[in-house]
Amino acid sequence: MPRPIRARIRLDAVRHNYRQAKALAPDARALAVVKANAYGHGAVAVARALADEADGFAVAYLEEGLELRESSIRAPILLLDGVFSPDEMRILDRAGLTPVIHSRLQLEWLLGARPERPLDCWLKMDSGMHRMGFAPGDFAAAYAQLAECRHVRSVVLMSHFARADEPDHDYTAQQMRVFAEATAALCAPRSLSNSAAVLAWPRAHGDWTRPGIMLYGASPFEGAHGSTASLRPAMTLESALISVRDLDPGEPVGYGGRFVCERPTRVGVAAVGYADGYPRHAPDGTPVAVRGRITRIVGRVSMDLVTLDLTGIEDAAIGAPVELWGGQISANAVAEASGTIAYQLFTNINRRVPLIYEDD
Structure with missing residues (x-):
């Protein structure tokens, strides 16, 4: 697979x-x-x-x-x-x-x-x-x-x-x-x-x-601008969960232990990282969608993997779809959280990520 x-x-x-x-x-x-x-x-x-x-x-x-x-x-x-x-x-x-x-x-x-x-x-x-x-x-x-x-x-x-x-x-x-x-x-x-x-x-x-x-x-603008409302996102960057685990309060997640669980926390791992073009500097709280429900990144982005907060998404099992940006999570929102711009997110996507074309 x-x-x-x-x-x-x-x-x-x-x-x-x-x-x-x-x-x-x-x-x-x-x-x-x-x-x-x-x-x-x-x-x-x-x-x-x-x-x-x-x-x-x-x-x-x-x-x-x-x-x-x-x-x-x-x-x-x-x-x-x-x-x-x-x-x-x-x-x-x-x-x-x-x-x-x-x-x-x-x-x-x-x-x-x-x-x-x-x-x-x-x-x-x-x-x-x-x-x-x-x-x-x-x-x-x-x-x-x-x-x-x-x-x-x-x-x-x-x-x-x-x-x-x-x-x-x-x-x-x-x-x-x-x-x-x-x-x-x-x-x-x-x-x-x-x-x-x-x-x-x-x-x-x-x-x-x-x-x-x-x-x-x-959008080329930092804030909201009415003229962009009719634009349609062309790229959806997506992956899937490859690991799920339950952690106790006080347990750290990822390199450097940047995120520490404040409560019992369900943590998932998605197969995407900075070697694919996802920003390494994305902070805790950067939005992401799992099975169509918006949640957040927790822990530092790794080369090949990213850790996500699955608390409250009980049906998020291994294989569940993850949207990093696209129709539900805007690239601008990820860029703003990460201190960059959508231009950089898009152009950082590299050959490890297959491009799948769809056309109505």
């Missing part, structure tokens, strides 16, 4: 969430962000599930784009990090991929390329994230060089928000003003919106949006 852990991926939920992104920005096209193996959900499977309706896809770097092309994905594919050497320009050209240009060096590589066909590209401005992109004062000149280049077919103007997941903070509005002022005289499509901006900043939607985490049914 195989180890019971698995991640069930609902492809119909991914499609639903993509449609929600399109409905929120009906005048914009949307690139489905499938970098980092579609946030742990499987880039090829997710892209194929969206192939008939996605306006395009976004990945981080060349190899991720080539994986999609080799899997018969024909839609536009944007490389968010651009290329890392001039040699990659030739490979990108043959594969029909679209680079982001965010530095003077990348601009020189593109202008000096000799592609077989005209290239599309996106030009990135640093409007306040201060991570990558041309300074606002240098942006128009960079655009002019691309616009005048005979082997550049089209340019999309883009930037990235630093605090769009804080809807009450004015920094996003400030970045929008910086971008608008620096691009006022430029005639080209624009792209600003990540998931948080799609959900909370309608004035930022522009011509292209870039939904990422929302495709997978998780």
Whole structure:
């Protein structure tokens, strides 16, 4: 019998969430962000599930784009990090991929390329994230060089928000003003919106949006936000109980004895641990569901195992199903308890966890 852990991926939920992104920005096209193996959900499977309706896809770097092309994905594919050497320009050209240009060096590589066909590209401005992109004062000149280049077919103007997941903070509005002022005289499509901006900043939607985490049914916001209510979780991380025991008050549980029973306690062990991607730093009290009933983690998460409080769940025997996150336990709730974000939970899922795809 195989180890019971698995991640069930609902492809119909991914499609639903993509449609929600399109409905929120009906005048914009949307690139489905499938970098980092579609946030742990499987880039090829997710892209194929969206192939008939996605306006395009976004990945981080060349190899991720080539994986999609080799899997018969024909839609536009944007490389968010651009290329890392001039040699990659030739490979990108043959594969029909679209680079982001965010530095003077990348601009020189593109202008000096000799592609077989005209290239599309996106030009990135640093409007306040201060991570990558041309300074606002240098942006128009960079655009002019691309616009005048005979082997550049089209340019999309883009930037990235630093605090769009804080809807009450004015920094996003400030970045929008910086971008608008620096691009006022430029005639080209624009792209600003990540998931948080799609959900909370309608004035930022522009011509292209870039939904990422929302495709997978998780919220980009720390607190509650009404716009996320219609999203459907795409991943259910589940396992099963492999051990059950009764402990007396005063008995410790797990490495370091972090949890000590305050009462007679029924403790179960589920086959999942930090080597599977579950957060080692999840504290006592992190929610989990056993046989559909919500309970909590007790004791430190181990490499392969986690201990759970089964007190009051009398029918929780060996083999009982355990949901770590999914439809009943939100990934955001686990992330908040563990001091991290759902993005990290999803992308930490590794090859020890089989991905099981379901589609209505």
